[in-house]
Amino acid sequence: MKITWNWLGEYVDLTGLTPEQVAEDLTSAGIPVEKMASMNLGVEGVVVGLIESVTPHPQADRLRVCHIDTGTTKLQIVTGATNVQAGQKVPVALVGAKLPEKHIELANFRGLPSEGMLCSASELGLDDKFLPKDQAEGIWIFPEDAPLGENVVEYLGLNDVVMELELTPNRSDCLSFRGVAYEVAALYSREVHMPDVDASGVATVSDKPLSVRIDTALCTGYSGQVVTHLELGPSPMWMQMRLLAVGMRPINNLVDITNYVMFEWGQPLHAFDYDAIDNREIAVRQAKDREVLRTLDSQDRELTSGVIVISDHKKGLGLAGVMGGECSEVTDNTTTVVIESAMFDPMTTRRTSRLLQLRSEAALRFEKGLDPDAVLPALHRASALMVQYAGGQLLGNPVITGKNLVSPVAKVQILVRVARVAEVLGYAMDIEELEGFCHQLGLPAVREEAGLRVSVPARRPDLLREEDMIEEFARLAGFDRIPSTNLKGALSHGGLSKTQKLRRMTRDYMRNQGFDEVWTYSFVDGEVHRKLNIADDHELAHPMRLLNPLSEDREALRTTMLVPLLEVAKYNASRQWESLFIFELGTVFLPTAPNGDKGMMAPVEKKVLAGVGYGSVAKEPLYAGRNYDFFDIKGLVEGLFERLGIKDKVSFERMAYPYLHAGRSAEMLVGGKPIGKLGQIRKEVARTFDLASEVYYFEVEMEALMEMVSSHLYVAELPRYPHVERDLAVVVNRTLPVANLFSTVKAAAGSLLESVTVFDVYTGEHVGDEEKSAALRLVFRAPDRTLTENEVQIAVDQVLSQLNSNYGAVLRK
Amino acid sequence: MREQLLALQEQALVDLAEAEGNALDAWRVKYLGKKGELSLALRSMSKLSAEERPVVGQVANAVRETLEAAFASKFAEWEAKQAAIQEEKETLDITLPGRTRSVGAEHPLQKIIRRIEDIFIGFGFTVEEGPEVEWDYYNFEALNLPKDHPARDMQDTFYLSEELLMRTHTSPVQARTLEKRRPEWPIRIIVPGRVYRRDDDDATHSHAFTQVEGLVVGKGVRMSDLKGILLTFAKELFGENQEIRLRPSFFPFTEPSAEMDIRCIYCGGDGCSTCKHTGWIEVLGCGMVHPRVLEMGGYDPEEVTGFAFGMGVERIAMLLYKIEDIRQFYQNDLRLLKQFASLPE
């Protein structure tokens, strides 16, 4: 909402105030003034002049010589403009005048002196889009009634300041000068004076110029005034300039008057051609399904029953509150109009204007809800202005119908308890002060035992409850008056939950392992699974999709962390990062029901820890020698499990997965339930992300890990007797997983076995082509004695025999 | 005999001075060994008289001690010299880089979230979370934003179905927490999380961003308590001398509502381009929990009151780290991220 200082001054006395101060005070009272600018960008010494004659320049085809009367002097001015004619009034910059981008001096054009300059609108620093094309491109031709010799700063009202208000949605009352005037009045304890609207001119007698019937509950009030004998023409210059300043393009006197009154009262008006109304009968009704109405932008609009139309009994005349119909448009031939001032359902108007993508100043005000107390004053005011500035005569009395206009709307009554004000704000105000604020706001208030009973006029629909009034008091008192205090009551125990702590610990672990944390978008391309080699019927290929995405590459909710991480890898790889280690603990969204279902369910949101690594293991090139591989990423995950104390609970099994290398990938399981996967990204998948080297990936579901983590740590007794080690190198089939040997060893060795580890795996000339040798270290210990050689040997023999019978394992020679 | 011994000592010391390496060993064998010269000399003592013997014995012992001490010192000297030679050979260029694994960087947004969490944990708050795909009810209706409420325009929403949407703020967790905890109080929570608005991405807008929400509900909770806690918070986050101010504003779920500004941390209030020459920077929205929200959450606004606040993590990170484009948080350019591997926390 834009306002101008002088226009505002018509409704509230601004004496002794400056725009700067009012802007600051409005801002700290919750009506932020976002921008403030002078309308005069530096015009000085420009007056209204009359062109007495125009003659061609004897020496130059393109120049003309104008003889100008400024009322006090006669001047000769040479111009290049082509739209000047004798008898026109134009802005004349005198010698010594200042324009925003020029300084005018006595000039000489091909031998002829030029005592000043004729100006265009843009040379005066004004927006020229409201002017006809020839004037916008040439000299601005003023109306005939422009007063000769007057300073154009005065004539155009340029000594004014435009302020742009950034209104919060609750303060739609300030979408009018009236509302802002009340706000300013409240801040400085002044009175609001709206124009007198009763003396709107004597109506010509007519038995019944118009009848109106409301056929829908979506219209709560409708008033109309017929005005006849109208002469269409431009509106007065001051009105055009004011409309322009608040962002409205001047059109003609009738339209400008409806707009001017809308800004003044906040009540949108519409003027339409009286002669277009069949039988002088208007009906306000809901549209029929598929009813077509041609709006005044010449578009045929197909309507639904959710739209309110103004119609006669044959046709639609306009879309209520949104746009008029072409058939009832005011044209050059119009002499009689109906001014409509009405109240339509805000939500219906909002839906209609959204549906038809017609956003206008009027629709904006309808959407926010109107003040029933402004409907008739606005109608009267517009009627009076049409009489004054368009030669109109009122035909009959206004037609007024609808429940909000016929019977007064009950006022909201709010009881404000003095004690409650202190309870909510934390400091006390006495009842006299509160009464004073009510008076400043123009809200009648009476004392009651508990406090004040406030009657809220319809112009403040945002005031509904006690808290709303408390906010009014607080903002008039200034929020700076609120003290800083400490919460009362018992201390509470703050902290993170177990899961939150473990998540932090996990992220810390990852960073200590040299992984950088990233933070990626949740939205991905809905077809991205194809890049991952995932078939269309795979569960990951059916992400939840947004109904209104901004773009195709951000249309679906990610089902895996892999895509965002590979995108980060791609981004950085293209910036010459030859090795990269990144992770994110992020959310994936797994659908629980197919898309588009009416009873669509919320997805399962899982927190997943995922990482991508490739390149040199060593940070310093000096020590480079080995690239990150499968056992690095496996070790990374194992280290995490160890950190969380759950290493023994997780097993690794080979798996086949669409985007993972078939021989270098594993699934992690707990009690048979998968909790994650890791491995090398298939080369062809890496290539689609422009990644060339061996890229490794892992993902683990955080919740699954957290469930296993114990809250307790109990220390085991320290061993009292020495252990005995035995190393066994056994030859087995090359494909046999070493983990299988471990489980056999553990089962066969009995209770004396403390641990088994592998310290070498050999393939080569000393074993068969299909064989490998695995060197195992077995550690034996008894809690209550030193083991004898014999005891250990018995256990080792059992192990060897079991390994042999399970896997044909033999001791390596 | 005595002269003989002293002459031996003198000769031995002269030899020792010359000896190095293996020669040292040979010297020891020659003079101090079992068949060495000193032993030989002593053996001839048996020929001496009983009076002479103790006297010469004393001299002989003194000579042995002198030689042994001289040898020990000479040997240590030689060893030290050897060690020095060895270390000279093993000398490294200590200016070469250490063999280290990189330290991973914490993402700047996570770093800020951690700081904010820790500050409020210190105030006795717990950390709550909620789903990012949210029901219309929790995101809007339970927060006093009925369908078609004009204030919904403030937040353009991504929808998944008529009722299911990407949450536009972390505030639905307020409604969920009230519903979960009722009728208990006090409630003191903060809610960090990711939120979504249908904005085209540019330097100051992002379709996804991060918020931290706060909610306090209890007996006698006042707007002055809100101001008090926000002031302490601002001092913890931005520095001991940080000032704040509250300005009236509007949120459907708070009444009264306010914006909190901090004194510009760049110009200290004198005015600069960051604060648009106002001396203040808006960082947070807040207010007293709207009685309607308490009612819908199952609480009686006459019995308990509350306050709530919400801040954009990106905005705070941009201020604190002088990041000028919000998209950089989501670009994950390692050249930027790596800078966050170091302190300060």
Ligand SMILES: [Zn+2]
């Ligand atoms: Zn500043």
